[in-house]
Amino acid sequence: MADVEVVEVQTQKFTNNKEIIAYLAEKFPLCFSTEGEAKPLKVGIFQDLSEALEGDERVSKTQLRQVLRQYTSNWRYLHGCREGAQRVDLQGNACGVLEKEHAEHAAEQLQTAKAKLAEKRAAEKAANAKPHKKGRNKISTSGQEAQSRKTNTHLKRKPKLDLTSVDMEKLSVNDVVKVKAGDRTQHATVLEVYKDSARVQLNNGLVISVNADRLFNNN
Template identity: 65%
Template sequence: MTEVQTEVQKLTNNKEIIAYLAEKFPLCFSLEGEAKPLKIGLFQDLAEALADDEKVSKTQLRQALRQYTSNWRYLHGCKVGAQRVDLAGNPCGALEQEHADHAAKQLAEAKAKVAEKRAAEKAANPNANKKRPARPAAENKTEGKKKAFAGKQQRKPKADFVAVDMESLAKGSKVKVKVGDKAKNAVVLENTKDSARVELDNGLVITVSADRLFA
């Protein structure tokens, strides 16, 4: 029976390696918040601790550690008196003024580079953050009228028309007379088979055909 060997997947991305270190040494490395200053010579301890670990090499560890200690989170944590830690999170001496000043200088330079890069990008594309030009007042006014008119049309309720039984109509019956999409109230004065003579609310007396009369 042939033995199947599982090949270990090596980590080559600095971000992945730092995440791996934070998993193996959580009291030393962190991925969020202010990072703790590391013990001087920590790389040697790290290389020895991971000597048999096939996931990372010394070269990869050195690159990842360099990126970790140049991160803004780490530089923010490098203040005078802050305790350095080893792989187990044990204190290994307070950070001295010289090292704190060096970290502050690195942080200032890193921020300056970012600001310079943003300024260069803005200069190369000056229209990127410009607002759209305002429409002329007359155009805005016309557009506003169109929207208001459309809104009125949408809000206008349509009358519900129910057919009226002409044979049941009698003098004094109240009906509706269809005028376009609207209905006007009226009172029957006289009824025939195909039409009726009615008086509208405004006093106007008209004769309308049966197809325009509704209950």
Template identity: 45%
Template sequence: MTNNTTEENVPKSFSNSKAVIEYLAETFPACFSVKGDVKPLKIGIFDDLAKRLENDEQVSKTKLRTALRQYTNSWRYLRVVTVGAVRVDLDGAEAGIVEEEHASHAQETLQASQAKVKQARAEAAKAKAPQKKGPPRASAKVAARAKPKAKPAVKPKEEAVVTMKEAIEPAALRVGQKVAVKLGKNPVLATVATIDKTEAQVQLDSGMTLKVAISELHAV
């Protein structure tokens, strides 16, 4: 079966609101304008458009409503919506005037839109601006002067000096027992860690461990 439908018979579909507005300006030139001055539209103009274009397959009501919103929110349109300005219908005939309430709303919308664009431009310019460099680094001499002096090293705590008593009998020696052992010229306090026949490993209070003969351990 041969398809007789040609490309010319397929209705065009507008891809965006700009194309719809251009179509409306071509269809209703006395009402809509793409360039130059515009005129305030009749209140309820959408219903008139929907009725006049109800058999037009090129534009849906949804796209028509979106395009109309874009048209009436443009800066050039909002600027002409002033008190007493004449509104027009699709054929360019007078269809009422702009009242103060609608004029005030149009000016507020215009100012808000302009402020938003101004802020966006300022933020974009700020983002493109070169970043400020940080303060220059201090010279080596200045850094050396600013560097805090190191605190003097704390001397390790000296071992407590004790008086040695009698030598401990090997049979009486126990792990964990406090004893005195001679370290250098002075006796110091230690704790028995391990016992191995004639020798014992002791730990000083400083944490150091020594292996000494049991005969060198004394009671404290």
């Protein structure tokens, strides 16, 4: 007779509370939920869960305690804990009415949780705003410094003009004058003289006609 090989299937345990809550909602859908407003749970629900899941190797009692603590402090659950609301057991059966003091305690927990979240978000917003503001000032300052350097450079490079206009009546051929072109001046030799202008040759050999207001003495 051939030997029969026995294959042992190892059950994989749940690794986080989210998986366990999803499992409980699947196994006890009239009691637990993963969406919408949660129903208030029966007082002593932990004992019922321990007995119902006894032998289930995927979840331990320690995990169940942690999951119930997280589930009952969730905003969905606290919203559902109103005075007069029906508590339910694992099968969804009504198991007593939520008392006023329990409803008030749930409301306080919800208010505290919302306040902590608002405080946390405000702190994160402030922390994110500071570097941004600092960086913006840095960029602005750098821009101002660059503009200042540019302006200073421009001022330094701008030539200082100390020019005296020529007297056209005294201007003669072969006189050396200065010709103004924008902010620059060039030396030139007079070739011809007219009433309000002159024909000159620049040092680079270029011959041009220049109005009197652009001609200055070479001194």
